[in-house]
Amino acid sequence: MDNISENVVWHDHSVSRDNRIEAKGHRPCVLWFTGLSGSGKSTVANAVDHLLHKQGAHTYVLDGDNIRHGLNGDLGFTDKDRVENIRRIGEVSKLFVDAGLIVSTAFISPFKADRELVRKLLGEGEFFEVFVDTPIEVCEQRDPKGLYKKARAGEIRNFTGVDSAYELPESPDIHIKTTEHDIEGCAQLVLDALRKAGVIGA
Amino acid sequence: MDNISENVVWHDHSVSRDNRIEAKGHRPCVLWFTGLSGSGKSTVANAVDHLLHKQGAHTYVLDGDNIRHGLNGDLGFTDKDRVENIRRIGEVSKLFVDAGLIVSTAFISPFKADRELVRKLLGEGEFFEVFVDTPIEVCEQRDPKGLYKKARAGEIRNFTGVDSAYELPESPDIHIKTTEHDIEGCAQLVLDALRKAGVIGA
Numbered sequence: 001m002d003n004i005s006e007n008v009v010w011h012d013h014s015v016s017r018d019n020r021i022e023a024k025g026h027r028p029c030v031l032w033f034t035g036l037s038g039s040g041k042s043t044v045a046n047a048v049d050h051l052l053h054k055q056g057a058h059t060y061v062l063d064g065d066n067i068r069h070g071l072n073g074d075l076g077f078t079d080k081d082r083v084e085n086i087r088r089i090g091e092v093s094k095l096f097v098d099a100g101l102i103v104s105t106a107f108i109s110p111f112k113a114d115r116e117l118v119r120k121l122l123g124e125g126e127f128f129e130v131f132v133d134t135p136i137e138v139c140e141q142r143d144p145k146g147l148y149k150k151a152r153a154g155e156i157r158n159f160t161g162v163d164s165a166y167e168l169p170e171s172p173d174i175h176i177k178t179t180e181h182d183i184e185g186c187a188q189l190v191l192d193a194l195r196k197a198g199v200i201g202a
Numbered sequence: 203m204d205n206i207s208e209n210v211v212w213h214d215h216s217v218s219r220d221n222r223i224e225a226k227g228h229r230p231c232v233l234w235f236t237g238l239s240g241s242g243k244s245t246v247a248n249a250v251d252h253l254l255h256k257q258g259a260h261t262y263v264l265d266g267d268n269i270r271h272g273l274n275g276d277l278g279f280t281d282k283d284r285v286e287n288i289r290r291i292g293e294v295s296k297l298f299v300d301a302g303l304i305v306s307t308a309f310i311s312p313f314k315a316d317r318e319l320v321r322k323l324l325g326e327g328e329f330f331e332v333f334v335d336t337p338i339e340v341c342e343q344r345d346p347k348g349l350y351k352k353a354r355a356g357e358i359r360n361f362t363g364v365d366s367a368y369e370l371p372e373s374p375d376i377h378i379k380t381t382e383h384d385i386e387g388c389a390q391l392v393l394d395a396l397r398k399a400g401v402i403g404a
Contacts, residue, residue, distance in 0.1 A: 060301040071293035091273035099262040
């Protein structure tokens with residue numbers, strides 16, 4: 001076997017990013033949902049994912065359930081670990097985009113610098129910051145996991161919105177107010193934005 | 203907005219793993235290529251990926267190029283970092299399988315314990331250890347990146363096959379001898395095994 005020439009031949013025959021995108025029928029991108037705990041990130045992300053899937057898009061959702069117990073199971077909640085948490089999610093998102101998928105991520109991601117770091121990993125038009133804008137009073141009233149209660153009681157430290165900052169997105173690509181639209185309405189706003197950006201067809 | 207009931211409703215409407223698999227037309231799995239540096243892992247993995255893509259499968263290849271400079275860019279080559287390197291690749295592979303794809307990985311992965319750790323992350327029939335079996339003399343003669351030369355000169359330490367062990371797969375799911383088949387032949391052996399296992403159609 002002539003290894004060198006075979007290598008060259010097969011490199012030409014590797015599946016390119018464009019080949020993968022062509023097979024999917026839509027452009028790949030990251031929908032980076034950011035917002036307070038209880039804002040509805042995960043709910044809206046899954047609703048968007050459902051609508052995209054229904055129209056034949058190839059999608060995936062990264063969230064606490066499949067990241068914190070797996071890839072990032074070695075990380076805690078120190079500042080350093082929180083930065084590393086977001087960095088890894090960004091890098092994994094980039095791999096999914098390279099594979100041709102529309103990947104939605106649902107993490108609080110409170111710091112602007114971390115979100116910008118992820119944006120810089122992706123190409124032009126591949127990263128959409130989706131701000132799930134819900135007033136903290138509403139989030140705290142919902143408190144689906146009882147976390148605000150624990151944070152107020154001092155049982156959880158560095159809790160975003162209580163004793164740790166949430167840095168507001170200044171110019172999010174998509175801005176959703178969950179107090180003005182129901183979940184399906186919020187999801188449709190994201191779909192509209194993706195159509196406008198040419199990620200999916202009209 | 204009645205958050206609790208909406209959450210319940212939308213959870214029912216989330217895209218399930220089965221939904222994603224159905225949309226792909228094949229079963230998802232990891233093809234874990236293991237073998238010495240220069241054995242042909244990456245070449246055969248890309249050839250397999252090409253054949254799978256041609257028949258409409260949704261695929262991706264994880265290799266040094268897209269992992270070492272991104273997700274695992276913070277890791278070096280100590281024993282601890284090498285274990286973490288393989289663990290993260292395993293966890294990312296698991297996410298790709300959950301997304302419904304056939305993901306090929308091309309890393310030396312010399313230690314049996316690491317490979318078994320990844321196997322345990324995946325479900326029954328989702329992990330195929332593909333041993334790319336090439337005698338070290340042949341790998342060293344090919345030496346496409348000049349790494350054996352550097353290792354023999356002592357410029358690289360802990361180089362697999364030179365001053366670090368390669369633990370042979372005892373019962374690989376797929377065993378390929380690159381000195382007995384050309385690259386296309388090797389790739390076809392993998393495809394045959396995937397057909398037999400019901401990952402792809404006949």
